[in-house]
Amino acid sequence: MGTVPDQRTSDELAGIVDLFGGLTRAELERALSEVAFRADGQSVDEDAAAGAIEASLDAFALVRYEPRGNGHATDGGDESGDGDNDGDALFVPGPTAFPRTPEHAEDLPHILDVSPRDPDQDAVGEAARDRFLADVEAVLEGEGGRGDGPEYVNEGDDETENVDEGNDETENVDETAIEDLIDLSYDLEAWAPLNLVAERTRLVEALEDA
Template sequence: MNGDELAGIVDLFGGLTREELHEALAELAFKRGDDFDPDTAQADVTGALEDYYLLAVDRDDQRVLVPGPVAFPELPERATDLPHILDVQPRSVDREELATVVRERLESDAADADGDRARYLVDVTYDAEAWAPVELDDVRETLADE
């Protein structure tokens, strides 16, 4: 599943834990008559986090995944049924909190980035500034030095 689809699923709820998202993906596969491969699902989620389609925030003593700054959330086929299937209460995350989390994550990633990854992260900084109230000029400068 691509990053935009994963973002669409978590957006249905405002955010999901990894376990809840895993359960949602299993339920979605069942509803669609598809085989569910937990390893593939885990790899898809990890990739979406790495590429900023999803962002992990700490919320109510748990880590919750929310749509990230590069995502254009879209719902996969049959996903609209998920809120009726999963026992998950809607969540909300403040934009200021998201700004803090994305800044910290980009600063950390920028410290180790080079080449293609650094160029990708520069693009992410622009997306993040449009997505949340955050200024990332200093992160771009760090990435330009790489």
């Protein structure tokens, strides 16, 4: 399992958590260990598994949320906001995944001592929205600025400052990232009761200004 999963790997991770309705990180890691052992008697590469989980979270193939009432952030991070302590946070299939049960995983419900879960869809949607908004802000903040400072064009003794006319601050915009987020906004709205029109409008305007 590579550190950056392909769609198949993300779909299989989503398929494993979907068998239970949701799994904590520790439970998911144990499930991966069981699948690896049943496949060829080998232990799972813990670093690769962790990388695959994080990449699937980044791609919204998995969504991490904190069940209500635990006193933690809805996105699964701890109250300090560092996001390193999952605690009782659950991973559930995300909007970009097509969950599929990997080979040798069919018996996991009989192996793991985990009761079926019924995730709070409102809390799951809220966590996904918070994560999406954070990604939107990160991308839009990245489009500002003009490199390392003002640029100049020298024509003889004529020195023209700041060649990006009109204070264009879209020089560093990541158009592909913006397009991906626009597509993701539609996936999220189809997957959960979310309204992301305002955020999508900001993204479209940033793309048009690029």
